[in-house]
Every structure is written in C-alpha cells, then in structure tokens.
Amino acid sequence: MGEIGELPATESVATKIAVKLTAVDSESPWRSSLQQLRRNRAAMVALGVLLFMVVVTLLAPVYAHSIAHDNPFASNLQGRIKIGSHYRSVMQANTQGLGLGVTPIGPTWHFSKYFLGADQLGRDVFARILYGGRVTLLIGFSSGLLCIVVATVLGMLAGYFGQATDWIISRLLDIVWAFPIYLLAISLSVILVTSGLDLGIIHIGAGSLLLPILIITSVYVPYVARPVRGIVFSLKERDFIQAAIASGASDWHILRKEIFPNVAPSVIVFFPLMVALNILTESALSILGIGVQPPQASWGTIINDGLQLLYTRPWVAIAPGLCIVVVCVALNILGDGVRDAFDPRAKLRGSI
Amino acid sequence: MSRLNSMKRMGVILSSLAVCSFSIIALSASSPAGASGYQSQHAGGTLHLDATAAGGTLDPQINYTLQYWQLYQATYDGLVSFQKVNGNPSFDVVPDLATAMPKVTNAGKTYTFTLRKGIKFSNGKTVTVADVLATFQRLFKVSNPNAGSWYNDIVGGPACVTTPATCKLTGGVVVNAATNSVVFNLIAPDAEFLDQLAVPFGSIIPANTPAKDQGDTPIPGTGAYAFTSYNPNSALIMKRNPYFKVWSAAAQPKGYPDEIEMTFGLPVESEVTAVENGQADWIFDPIPADRLSEISTKYVNQVHVHTLTADWYAPMNVNIAPFNNLKARQAVNYALNKHSLVKLYGGTELAVPTCTILPPAFPGYLKYCAYNSKSSSTYAGPDLKKAKALVAASGTLGDKVAVVAQNDPVDESVGEYIEGVLNQIGYKASLKPLSQNIEFNYIQNTNNKVQISVTQWFQDYPAASDFLKVLLNCSGFHKASDNSINIAGLCSPSIDATEARAESLELTNETAANKLWGQIDKTIMTTEAPWVPLFNPKLVDFIGKRVGNYNFSLQFYMYVDQLWVK
Numbered sequence: 001m002g003e004i005g006e007l008p009a010t011e012s013v014a015t016k017i018a019v020k021l022t023a024v025d026s027e028s029p030w031r032s033s034l035q036q037l038r039r040n041r042a043a044m045v046a047l048g049v050l051l052f053m054v055v056v057t058l059l060a061p062v063y064a065h066s067i068a069h070d071n072p073f074a075s076n077l078q079g080r081i082k083i084g085s086h087y088r089s090v091m092q093a094n095t096q097g098l099g100l101g102v103t104p105i106g107p108t109w110h111f112s113k114y115f116l117g118a119d120q121l122g123r124d125v126f127a128r129i130l131y132g133g134r135v136t137l138l139i140g141f142s143s144g145l146l147c148i149v150v151a152t153v154l155g156m157l158a159g160y161f162g163q164a165t166d167w168i169i170s171r172l173l174d175i176v177w178a179f180p181i182y183l184l185a186i187s188l189s190v191i192l193v194t195s196g197l198d199l200g201i202i203h204i205g206a207g208s209l210l211l212p213i214l215i216i217t218s219v220y221v222p223y224v225a226r227p228v229r230g231i232v233f234s235l236k237e238r239d240f241i242q243a244a245i246a247s248g249a250s251d252w253h254i255l256r257k258e259i260f261p262n263v264a265p266s267v268i269v270f271f272p273l274m275v276a277l278n279i280l281t282e283s284a285l286s287i288l289g290i291g292v293q294p295p296q297a298s299w300g301t302i303i304n305d306g307l308q309l310l311y312t313r314p315w316v317a318i319a320p321g322l323c324i325v326v327v328c329v330a331l332n333i334l335g336d337g338v339r340d341a342f343d344p345r346a347k348l349r350g351s352i
Numbered sequence: 353m354s355r356l357n358s359m360k361r362m363g364v365i366l367s368s369l370a371v372c373s374f375s376i377i378a379l380s381a382s383s384p385a386g387a388s389g390y391q392s393q394h395a396g397g398t399l400h401l402d403a404t405a406a407g408g409t410l411d412p413q414i415n416y417t418l419q420y421w422q423l424y425q426a427t428y429d430g431l432v433s434f435q436k437v438n439g440n441p442s443f444d445v446v447p448d449l450a451t452a453m454p455k456v457t458n459a460g461k462t463y464t465f466t467l468r469k470g471i472k473f474s475n476g477k478t479v480t481v482a483d484v485l486a487t488f489q490r491l492f493k494v495s496n497p498n499a500g501s502w503y504n505d506i507v508g509g510p511a512c513v514t515t516p517a518t519c520k521l522t523g524g525v526v527v528n529a530a531t532n533s534v535v536f537n538l539i540a541p542d543a544e545f546l547d548q549l550a551v552p553f554g555s556i557i558p559a560n561t562p563a564k565d566q567g568d569t570p571i572p573g574t575g576a577y578a579f580t581s582y583n584p585n586s587a588l589i590m591k592r593n594p595y596f597k598v599w600s601a602a603a604q605p606k607g608y609p610d611e612i613e614m615t616f617g618l619p620v621e622s623e624v625t626a627v628e629n630g631q632a633d634w635i636f637d638p639i640p641a642d643r644l645s646e647i648s649t650k651y652v653n654q655v656h657v658h659t660l661t662a663d664w665y666a667p668m669n670v671n672i673a674p675f676n677n678l679k680a681r682q683a684v685n686y687a688l689n690k691h692s693l694v695k696l697y698g699g700t701e702l703a704v705p706t707c708t709i710l711p712p713a714f715p716g717y718l719k720y721c722a723y724n725s726k727s728s729s730t731y732a733g734p735d736l737k738k739a740k741a742l743v744a745a746s747g748t749l750g751d752k753v754a755v756v757a758q759n760d761p762v763d764e765s766v767g768e769y770i771e772g773v774l775n776q777i778g779y780k781a782s783l784k785p786l787s788q789n790i791e792f793n794y795i796q797n798t799n800n801k802v803q804i805s806v807t808q809w810f811q812d813y814p815a816a817s818d819f820l821k822v823l824l825n826c827s828g829f830h831k832a833s834d835n836s837i838n839i840a841g842l843c844s845p846s847i848d849a850t851e852a853r854a855e856s857l858e859l860t861n862e863t864a865a866n867k868l869w870g871q872i873d874k875t876i877m878t879t880e881a882p883w884v885p886l887f888n889p890k891l892v893d894f895i896g897k898r899v900g901n902y903n904f905s906l907q908f909y910m911y912v913d914q915l916w917v918k
Contacts, residue, residue: 073772074772074775074776075692075768075769075772077689077691077692077695077696077769078689078691078692078695091695093695093699093700094644094645094648094649094699096645096648096649097648097649097650097652098648098649098652098655098657098701099648099699099701100644100645100647100648100655100657100698100699100701100702100892101641101642101643101644101645101648101698101699101702102641102695102696102698102699103642103645120641120696120761120765121696121765121768121769121772190787194784194786205782206782206784207782207783207784289759289764289785293782293783293784293785294764294767294768294771294782294783294785295768295771295772295775295782295783307761308640308641308642308761309641309642310621310642311621311640311642311643311646312642312645313642
C-alpha cells in the first residue's frame with residue numbers, strides 16, 4: 001500500500017479547528033467532496049453498475065422460485081427440461097463413440113430455463129451466479145468495512161498514544177505484514193476451513209461465511225492501519241491537537257472529535273479498493289476450495305465448479321469470472337472518483 | 353487397498369474381472385502378456401508416461417501406491433508373483449524367483465521354496481537365500497504398512513512388529529544356502545499367504561539394502577528393467593536391466609522399450625492433450641470428466657475401459673449420532689440414487705451401481721439388493737418415501753450431519769450430492785471437503801467424529817476377506833488412530849466369528865468359504881448397514897497413437913513394459 005498524503009483533504013477544516021478549538025466543520029468539505037464525486041461521470045457510472053449488480057443478486061430468490069422454478073442448491077442429475085417442443089436431459093450422456101462421459105446441458109439462452117446451462121450436479125448456473133453474487137458481495141463489503149474499522153482503530157491508537165502502545169500494535173501488524181497476503185490467507189483458510197474457529201466462548205463453524213470474512217479482514221488490516229497511524233502521528237504535532245491537549249480534553253475526546261474527522265476522508269478513500277481486493281481474495285480462496293464452503297456458493301466456488309467443465313461447458317467458469325471483473329473494475333473506478341473527491345494526494349495502488 | 357487419489361497414496365492393486373467390450377484390442381481371456389512370442393522388431397525406443405505428481409518413496413517395501421506398484425511389475429520379483437497374462441489367470445500366483453510353487457506342509461503352516469540359481473540383481477550381484485531372509489527382516493525394520501496385518505503371521509513376526517530394529521524372524525524364515533531353500537513357518541495357516549508374497553512388498557532386494565526408507569534412491573531389483581534415476585519433482589527413469597535373462601515369461605517377461613520415462617508435473621488436462629498430440633504415450637491419472645467425451649469419440653482406438661473390483665462407498669459411523677441408529681443408516685441407503693452417482697462418475701459406461709460390499713464376480717459375491725425401490729436383486733432406484741419414514745422413526749430428524757469428502761472434482765461432487773439428499777430426508781447436512789492428502793486418514797480417526805464420508809476401496813488381491821475382514825472387522829477398528837481402516841467402526845463379535853469361520857473354511861473348501869463370505873456380506877448390509885455401497889468404477893486407459901501391444905492384468909493393470917513404441 002502506498003502512503004497517504006500527510007494531511008488529507010480536510011486541511012482547511014483543520015485550520016478552522018486550530019482557531020476555534022472545536023470539532024471539524026463537517027458540513028462544507030464533505031458536501032463539497034460529495035458534489036465533486038457526483039460530478040465525476042465515470043465514478044457515477046461505476047456506482048450505477050455496482051448498484052445494479054447488488055440489486056440483481058438480491059433478486060436471486062425471485063428468479064429461482066418464480067422464473068426458473070428450480071433449486072440451485074439441489075442436484076438435478078436425473079432432471080429433464082422442455083425447450084420448445086423437445087425434452088432434454090439436464091445431464092446428457094455421450095452417445096457417440098465409446099459413450100464415455102456425461103456432460104451437463106449447455107446455455108439454453110432461454111431466460112427461464114438453464115439460461116447459462118448446468119454445472120456438474122445439474123444445477124442451474126445462472127441462478128447459482130445470482131446467489132453466489134450475494135455471498136461474494138456480502139463478503140467483499142463486510143470484510144472491507146470490518147478491515148477499515150479495525151485498521152482505523154488500531155492506527156489511531158498506535159499513532160496517538162505512541163510508545164508501548166504503538167510498539168505492540170506495530171509489531172503485531174509487522175508480523176501479519178511479513179507474510180505475503182495470499183500465502184497467509186491460504187494458510188489460515190486451510191486450517192480454519194477444516195476445523196472452524198474455536199476461541200473459548202466464540203465458536204465459528206467450518207462452513208460459516210464469517211470465516212472468510214475474518215480471514216480476509218485480518219490479512220489486509222496492516223495495509224490500512226499503517227497509513228492511518230502515519231497520518232495520526234502527523235496530526236498529533238498539529239497546533240489544534242496540542243491546543244486540545246492543553247485545554248485538558250480527554251484522550252477519548254481528542255481521538256473522537258479531533259483526530260477521527262481528519263482521518264476519515266483518507267479511510268473512506270480506501271474502502272472501494274479494499275472491497276475490490278477482498279472480492280478478489282475471496283474468489284481466489286474459493287477457487288482453491290478453501291474459501292466459501294458448500295452448500296454456500298460464491299462466484300469463486302462457481303469458477304471452481306467450472307474448471308472441471310472448462311473444455312465442454314466454459315460458460316460455467318467464464319460467467320462468474322466476468323461478474324468479478326465487472327464488479328472489481330466498477331469498484332476501482334469508483335475508488336478513483338472517491339479519491340479525487342476526498343483525498344486527491346492519496347496513493348492507493350502501491351504494494352497491496 | 354484404498355485409493356487416496358490418482359496421484360498420491362492410491363493404495364491399490366486393482367483388478368478387473370471383465371475386460372470391457374469397448375477395449376479395442378481384443379484380449380483373449382488368458383493370452384500371455386509377454387510370452388506369446390517376443391517380437392523383437394518392436395523392441396527399442398522410449399516410452400513416455402505422464403503423471404501429475406510422483407508417487408512418493410520408490411522403496412518397494414514401503415510404497416503402497418498403484419502408480420508405482422504398476423511399474424514394480426517390470427523391476428522387481430518375489431519368490432512368487434501374479435502371472436503376467438491377460439484376463440482372469442492374471443490373478444493366479446506362479447513361481448518367480450522360486451523354482452516352483454512351495455511345498456506346503458505342517459497343516460498349512462510351513463511353506464518350502466527353492467530359490468532359482470544364477471539370477472542377478474541389476475547391480476550385478478547374484479540373488480542368494482541370504483537376500484531373501486534379509487528382505488523379510490527389512491520388511492519389518494522399515495515398518496511396512498502391512499507388516500502388522502499380513503506378515504505377522506510368520507513365526508517371529510509379532511516380535512518384529514513390536515521391536516522392528518532387532519527383527520530376526522528366527523524360526524519364521526529359515527534359509528539354507530547349501531540347498532538354496534527358503535522355509536516360511538507360520539503361526540497359523542493362512543490361505544492368503546502366497547498372495548501376500550506375490551505383491552511388491554514381497555520383492556526380493558539385496559541383503560545390504562539399508563534398513564530405512566530409501567526414498568528417492570532406487571533399490572536394485574531382478575526385473576527386466578531397473579530404476580536408474582528418480583526425481584519426484586521431474587521424472588522417474590527405467591532402463592533395461594543389463595543382467596536380466598528371461599527365466600519365466602509368465603513371471604517376468606522381457607519388455608519392449610529400451611527406456612521408460614514417467615514425467616511429473618503436468619496438469620491432467622495437459623496430459624490428455626499431450627497424448628492426443630503424440631507427445632506422451634500414456635497417462636496415469638484418471639481422465640478428467642470434460643475430456644471423456646472427446647477421447648471416446650475422436651480417439652476411439654486409443655481408449656481401453658476395464659471394470660475394476662473396487663467400491664466407491666459412503667461409510668457411516670455406527671458409534672456416533674445420528675448413524676448409531678440402524679434406521680438412520682438404512683434411511684440413507686434407501687435415499688441415495690445410485691444412478692445419479694454413476695452419472696457423477698462419468699455415466700453408465702464408467703460405473704455400475706452396487707448394493708453389495710463385495711464387487712460383482714469377486715470371490716464370494718452374492719447378488720442381492722437390500723435397499724431398493726422395488727424388490728429385486730438388481731438396483732432399481734431410491735425410495736425417498738421409505739427413507740423419510742425411517743428417519744422420522746429413528747428420532748434423528750433434524751440432526752446435523754457433516755459429509756466428509758476429498759476436494760477433487762468427482763469426490764466433492766459425490767459429497768455434495770449426498771449432502772443434498774441428506775437435507776432432503778430431514779437432516780441438516782453440510783459438506784466438509786478435505787485435501788486429497790489428508791481425507792483418507794482423517795475419516796479413519798475417531799477423534800474427528802466423522803459421521804459419514806465418501807471413500808473408495810480397491811482389492812489388494814482377489815479374496816473376500818480383503819473387503820469384509822479388512823474393512824468391517826473389529827481388528828480393523830482402532831480408536832483415535834489415523835489407521836483405523838474400519839471407517840464405519842462396526843465391531844460385531846458375531847460377524848467377526850463368522851468371518852474367522854469363513855477364513856478357516858478357505859483352507860479346506862473354497863467354494864463353501866466363498867458362499868459363507870457372500871452370506872456375511874448380506875448379513876452385514878441387512879442387519880447393520882454400516883455403508884452405502886455406491887458403485888463399482890471402471891478404469892480408462894488412454895494411450896498414444898504409436899503405442900501397441902496393450903495388455904491388461906486384472907491384478908496390476910496395464911503392463912507398462914509390454915507396450916511397444918516402435
């Protein structure tokens with residue numbers, strides 16, 4: 001991760017604060033940033049695409065139950081469907097040559113019947129992509145949010161209190177940072193996906209979606225916490241903070257009212273990019289079979305299903321891959337727009 | 353023997369009893385693989401084999417994989433070996449390094465062999481009876497996987513199992529250099545002793561071989577070929593043994609290629625493409641599902657399909673809920689649609705639904721189907737209504753069940769299918785896919801509390817006990833052990849007693865013994881239902897266009913060294 005600008009876009013706010021010894025005037029700069037974002041056509045198109053994908057995936061049950069009339073989580077190996085006046089088996093036995101192999105039905109391009117064909121268990125791929133999108137987006141957004149929240153708290157504590165607090169937090173982050181992201185994520189997943197997470201009173205089952213969310217969050221926290229810590233270090237030397245300290249404000253008050261408003265714009269800039277990265281990481285883990293576990297499906301697990309059908313039914317892998325591409329490109333374009341609006345000096349695409 | 357997966361510890365000596373009609377080379381029922389007149393015009397060249405990964409240690413007394421057992425046929429010999437012919441006679445044991453079949457005396461407890469003279473190892477040293485004694489001592493010293501279950505019948509064997517380092521087998525293996533005789537004294541008669549000597553664990557190797565796993569270092573053997581180099585990350589090379597002369601074509605025929613090379617590292621999809629393009633002559637790994645249709649239509653003449661004496665099955669843990677309830681186990685037996693499972697494996701040309709523990713045409717096989725949609729000895733279909741009623745009657749409705757399966761495509765699909773059906777009949781099921789390397793041991797260990805899993809079993813040699821006694825006997829059940837091959841945990845003294853009776857009967861009346869084994873199979877399934885037998889798989893060999901002389905052993909599969917490439 002590259003460094004964030006020393007002082008974020010709220011520098012003018014900080015000046016006001018230094019004078020008034022009050023909290024950030026959160027109205028005008030936020031409003032101005034949002035207006036700037038709204039004027040960014042590319043970012044708005046990206047946001048539109050993103051919202052479209054979210055809405056479409058939320059409608060998965062409607063499609064499965066009311067349009068396709070199937071259960072995309074139940075196998076349908078003996079199923080037959082009627083297309084036009086013909087009945088076709090969902091799983092089609094090869095009748096040529098030696099007759100080896102059974103191939104799932106390919107895309108019918110009939111919106112209501114196996115639009116993108118079936119997977120190796122005879123399940124409707126299109127319906128599974130809709131359901132899988134819910135899981136992928138849920139993991140991406142929730143782990144992105146959790147990552148930002150945890151990283152902001154840790155970065156602020158380390159940067160503000162310094163000394164032992166900083167040393168302990170920084171070394172912990174260094175340990176995580178020392179591992180390549182995917183190596184660490186894969187290692188954690190291999191262990192936790194098998195046995196689940198058991199921390200005394202907290203038990204998370206092996207198939208729970210919380211596991212990939214927590215794993216992805218934990219591997220990315222240092223990449224946001226370190227820049228936040230740097231910003232707080234810098235802010236701490238500023239007059240308005242010193243003034244607040246001199247006026248006897250509590251640490252909690254200073255962190256909440258003085259530091260956080262100045263850190264928030266930078267952190268917000270990270271969010272779309274973190275969501276995109278987390279979606280990619282979740283997909284990578286699921287493609288390897290150590291992310292989302294059956295019966296849940298994500299775009300990554302559907303790609304995994306499609307790998308064994310790549311020669312005969314490539315759409316099973318291509319379609320969820322395209323969904324990931326579309327969502328991640330949209331998030332990146334939106335992220336650029338957010339950066340331009342909130343923190344133009346931030347360098348987002350560094351070493352992540 | 354279990355198949356962990358196609359590339360790892362696929363324990364296995366498989367066999368097939370019916371050579372599939374699709375096999376293009378018409379195999380006569382017992383035509384010799386190598387002795388039907390050696391055709392020297394086809395000798396020479398290099399045979400290229402592909403495997404996605406190496407098969408582990410090259411030590412024949414430790415390695416327990418089909419991948420290398422198939423190659424060991426051309427590199428090692430025991431005192432006896434399975435006949436190198438096609439068809440059913442490939443199950444027959446013939447003299448190999450011994451001059452003749454042993455003289456069995458002392459009520460079946462003493463086997464006397466005479467070692468052939470003048471046979472040399474690939475390092476030029478002559479094979480002596482001292483090598484034979486050292487071989488069997490080493491077998492215990494290196495902790496052979498079956499030392500405690502097969503070879504501990506030899507006098508002194510139990511002590512060797514307890515303290516392998518000092519293993520002498522005093523009184524158990526008695527050799528006489530003057531007469532070249534080797535005498536095995538057993539603690540009790542064992543009808544399967546010769547089979548156990550004929551597998552690669554019984555390969556005779558030089559007496560000075562270090563008593564530890566030789567790993568990547570080839571051990572000299574007496575076969576037509578010798579391993580000359582082995583790098584598990586790249587390739588295994590076999591070249592002609594310069595000291596080999598045919599002494600019995602039925603036991604160890606002369607091979608055709610000058611060199612056999614097994615290359616590791618390509619994904620299986622690329623291996624198939626390599627064979628299609630003539631860059632490889634054969635692949636060890638199973639053909640991926642999405643290439644089956646292609647090879648069976650475009651490369652018909654290069655495909656050979658064989659029925660295997662093997663089971664895919666779903667063992668249910670009879671000691672923990674919900675499957676400690678017979679009705680729950682019977683419900684699953686009724687619920688699973690084996691026709692669907694056959695589709696998952698590749699269709700009716702690649703698998704046959706089964707209801708029995710013993711594979712069809714196996715010694716002791718009794719055709720019946722206890723859990724069926726209609727009263728028939730042939731599997732007709734599932735009976736979901738009955739399954740749901742049994743679940744309700746068992747009081748296990750709504751119980752949580754985790755299905756454990758390997759994470760390779762077919763195993764995981766089967767696991768997902770079972771998970772779906774369990775949900776359908778009223779359980780709250782989930783799937784737990786595990787790495788191919790750990791699943792087989794994981795499902796055996798009672799500490800892991802596995803309720804139901806997906807696994808396979810391939811015969812070691814053609815004997816009913818290799819399924820029924822090995823997999824469903826108290827002796828195979830060890831709590832908290834990764835090597836508790838009785839995965840269902842069924843331990844019934846009455847079944848054990850009947851199995852012991854069948855084993856004794858094998859020594860005097862094989863027909864009666866097999867009939868009893870068939871009854872045991874039926875009794876286990878009807879009164880205990882510890883498994884759901886799913887289907888009997890078939891094997892697909894895909895060979896290169898230039899390859900000729902395809903021969904298939906029911907015991908050890910294709911004879912690699914008999915293929916010709918010229």
